[in-house]
Amino acid sequence: MWRYIVRRVFVQGIPVLLGFTFLLYLVITIAPGSPVTHLRGVPNIDEETIARREAQLGLNDSFPVQYAKWLGRVLKGDLGLSFDSSRRPVADLIMERMPATILLSLCSIILAWVIGIPVGILSARYQYSALDYAVTFFAFVGISIPSFFFGLLLLYVFALKLDVLPAGGFFMAGEARTFLGYVKYLLLPSITLGLSDIAGIARYMRSSLLEVLGHDFLRTARAKGLGENIVVYKHALRNALLPILTLMGFTIPFIFSGAVIVENIFAWPGLGSLAIQAVSERNYPVIMGINLMFAVLIFIGNLIADISYAVADPRIRYE
Amino acid sequence: MRKFWQRFRRNKFALIGLCILTAFILAAVFAPLLAPHDPNRANLRMRNQPPSREYPFGTDDMGRDILSRLLYGGRISLSVGLVSVGISLSIGLVLGSLAGYFGGFVDTFIMRLADIFYSFPFLILAITISAIFGPSIYNTMIILGVLSWPGPARLLRAEFLKLKTTDFVAAATALGARPGRIMFRHILPNAFSPLLVSATLGVASAILSEAGLSFLGLGVPPPAPSWGNMLNRARPLHILAGMPWMWIPPGLAVFVVVLSINFVGDGLRDAFDPRQDQTQQHD
Numbered sequence: 001m002w003r004y005i006v007r008r009v010f011v012q013g014i015p016v017l018l019g020f021t022f023l024l025y026l027v028i029t030i031a032p033g034s035p036v037t038h039l040r041g042v043p044n045i046d047e048e049t050i051a052r053r054e055a056q057l058g059l060n061d062s063f064p065v066q067y068a069k070w071l072g073r074v075l076k077g078d079l080g081l082s083f084d085s086s087r088r089p090v091a092d093l094i095m096e097r098m099p100a101t102i103l104l105s106l107c108s109i110i111l112a113w114v115i116g117i118p119v120g121i122l123s124a125r126y127q128y129s130a131l132d133y134a135v136t137f138f139a140f141v142g143i144s145i146p147s148f149f150f151g152l153l154l155l156y157v158f159a160l161k162l163d164v165l166p167a168g169g170f171f172m173a174g175e176a177r178t179f180l181g182y183v184k185y186l187l188l189p190s191i192t193l194g195l196s197d198i199a200g201i202a203r204y205m206r207s208s209l210l211e212v213l214g215h216d217f218l219r220t221a222r223a224k225g226l227g228e229n230i231v232v233y234k235h236a237l238r239n240a241l242l243p244i245l246t247l248m249g250f251t252i253p254f255i256f257s258g259a260v261i262v263e264n265i266f267a268w269p270g271l272g273s274l275a276i277q278a279v280s281e282r283n284y285p286v287i288m289g290i291n292l293m294f295a296v297l298i299f300i301g302n303l304i305a306d307i308s309y310a311v312a313d314p315r316i317r318y319e
Numbered sequence: 320m321r322k323f324w325q326r327f328r329r330n331k332f333a334l335i336g337l338c339i340l341t342a343f344i345l346a347a348v349f350a351p352l353l354a355p356h357d358p359n360r361a362n363l364r365m366r367n368q369p370p371s372r373e374y375p376f377g378t379d380d381m382g383r384d385i386l387s388r389l390l391y392g393g394r395i396s397l398s399v400g401l402v403s404v405g406i407s408l409s410i411g412l413v414l415g416s417l418a419g420y421f422g423g424f425v426d427t428f429i430m431r432l433a434d435i436f437y438s439f440p441f442l443i444l445a446i447t448i449s450a451i452f453g454p455s456i457y458n459t460m461i462i463l464g465v466l467s468w469p470g471p472a473r474l475l476r477a478e479f480l481k482l483k484t485t486d487f488v489a490a491a492t493a494l495g496a497r498p499g500r501i502m503f504r505h506i507l508p509n510a511f512s513p514l515l516v517s518a519t520l521g522v523a524s525a526i527l528s529e530a531g532l533s534f535l536g537l538g539v540p541p542p543a544p545s546w547g548n549m550l551n552r553a554r555p556l557h558i559l560a561g562m563p564w565m566w567i568p569p570g571l572a573v574f575v576v577v578l579s580i581n582f583v584g585d586g587l588r589d590a591f592d593p594r595q596d597q598t599q600q601h602d
Binding site: 272 | 332431432434435437439442443444446449450451523530531534535537547550556559563566570571573574577578581582585
């Protein structure tokens with residue numbers, strides 16, 4: 001197992017991360033305009049100041065040199081300084097925002113599993129019943145409704161009309177961090193972010209369980225007189241849950257993508273809102289840092305999904 | 320073909336989806352005839368009007384007719400969906416076929432590249448690139464297209480791997496057909512049905528992504544109407560709370576179109592899949 005993890009990190013993870021940052025850095029550098037473009041036309045700033053600023057930010061180097069310098073610093077754990085006037089270290093900015101994004105993402109993933117799996121099981125057990133059709137229909141609704149529209153609807157109903165939940169944000173200054181407070185602020189954003197995953201997992205669980213139920217070993221189990229409940233929950237479910245584990249790794253990139261929009265709707269102080277702010281300012285070090293951070297998080301998420309798959313299924317052995 | 324239609328028709332959701340989708344496409348095509356007003360003409364005396372006979376869906380904060388903007392916005396959403404899937408399909412077609420047919424180093428290289436594109440947060444990459452090159456409808460099409468090629472590429476690669484070992488390909492090779500001919504004349508037509516299903520579902524997700532980007536202000540820039548940027552304009556809380564006619568119709572439009580396309584895609588998949596008949600017999 002350890003050999004597999006090491007190989008996975010060095011043979012697959014590192015090349016993919018290198019390729020990704022290289023491509024992204026290339027796109028950023030060849031794009032027209034630069035972070036100092038907006039300074040032109042500002043009164044009191046002459047060409048000399050702009051040139052000095054460009055040199056200071058290292059923008060005069062050629063692309064390979066810039067990338068190599070950036071990479072060299074990153075390997076030492078330094079993501080550089082933000083381009084904006086604060087000149088704060090990018091790593092600090094990211095660390096400040098990351099907990100909120102991870103908290104939101106985890107809550108919606110947990111929500112998706114806790115709701116999606118039982119719903120999928122029920123749907124499979126009563127295949128072609130009214131319940132099954134309703135679940136199928138709502139699963140389609142869940143994957144089709146745009147998160148920003150669903151989020152705005154929730155905001156409209158629960159925050160603006162009924163006024164029972166806050167219209168976004170995350171703990172005002174000085175507010176006590178109680179458990180109830182967390183629930184209050186997290187409820188709407190995590191439902192919005194988790195909805196399409198609830199739908200996806202329910203559908204996947206349904207088809208996975210239906211497939212397992214068709215196997216011979218379950219016919220044997222039924223033939224030896226076991227009740228349907230034991231057949232389904234003890235014998236079939238274990239096997240049907242396995243493929244769902246791989247789904248976890250697959251959905252992580254989507255969760256993070258969705259987080260950008262959801263954070264935007266609910267004024268959530270996470271990486272997504274930082275990303276939107278950074279791209280509008282062309283704050284390259286922050287943009288690169290955030291993209292790299294998400295890439296690493298997704299890689300780790302995938303690795304955990306694969307390892308838990310191997311742990312859960314003794315038939316799978318990674319060499 | 321007839322049998323295919325019969326199987327498709329059996330899926331009621333897909334049939335309803337197809338009807339709704341057709342209505343939306345017709346509305347988008349004939350938008351200039353159907354729209355009661357110029358979608359971009361501001362009328363400051365008619366700002367924030369609730370729905371009325373003159374303005375069936377009301378007006379926005381610049382006094383523009385919401386219904387007309389919805390109709391024209393449909394043109395943008397549907398064309399961004401179609402064009403970006405066209406782009407991702409073309410790239411995916413070439414790279415997926417090459418990877419599946421030649422295998423070995425070519426395969427490894429292309430699939431690693433696909434991994435790079437596939438395992439990163441799509442939307443964060445999309446907003447980064449869109450902000451750098453400047454938001455525009457064409458940039459949106461290109462970004463969505465270029466970032467989604469790994470889907471069709473993986474699918475085609477799998478089809479090629481499966482079909483490469485079949486007898487008819489062996490026969491074609493034995494008759495001296497060149498790789499290009501085998502790939503595009505013999506194998507590709509057989510991969511048509513999964514490709515069509517994936518393209519259909521691809522249009523749905525491209526429309527969602529476009530609306531999301533425009534909602535963030537990084538997709539189709541105003542004043543051109545797109546369903547996403549109409550929702551973006553309605554973000555201030557007083558509009559959200561007091562003037563729902565500004566944001567519910569465009570949101571519903573995205574939702575209903577995407578839902579219809581997903582139903583149609585699902586219906587196509589069932590209709591193409593010959594196993595469907597067997598499962599029906601079992602039950």
